[in-house]
Amino acid sequence: MKDNGFSRREFMVKGAVGLGLAVTVELSGLGGVLNTHAVKALAAEAAKEKAMPHVSVKLWPGRSEEDKKRLAEAIADDVVRFTGASPASVSVSIEDIPSNEWKERVYDPEIRDKADILYKKPGYSM
Structure with missing residues (x-):
């Protein structure tokens, strides 16, 4: 049976891993014993989700x-x-850059040099 797109077993394990709990219990009646490899894979997946995204x-x-x-x-919302x-996985940093350093520290490395991944381009050039 699926609940919210996860099987009961996946839901219990992901919930426990998401809370930072060790999953070592036997899930009899919910699909058998969960092996160590599956727990490690789910923990890695949960850790990835908690490690992103970051906006600067x-x-x-x-x-x-x-x-x-x-x-x-x-921005986080x-x-x-x-x-x-x-x-809980979103982080935002804000850095003040003096206008006389903008071209060197922001425009050239972040706008000009990354134009191929810039989704919102500025209405100015330097």
């Missing part, structure tokens, strides 16, 4: 800490909404 924002200085916190929360990631 670079801004000119001048915004308040409160504005940065609100921006980070808004949208990442969760669009990717289906767990809110």
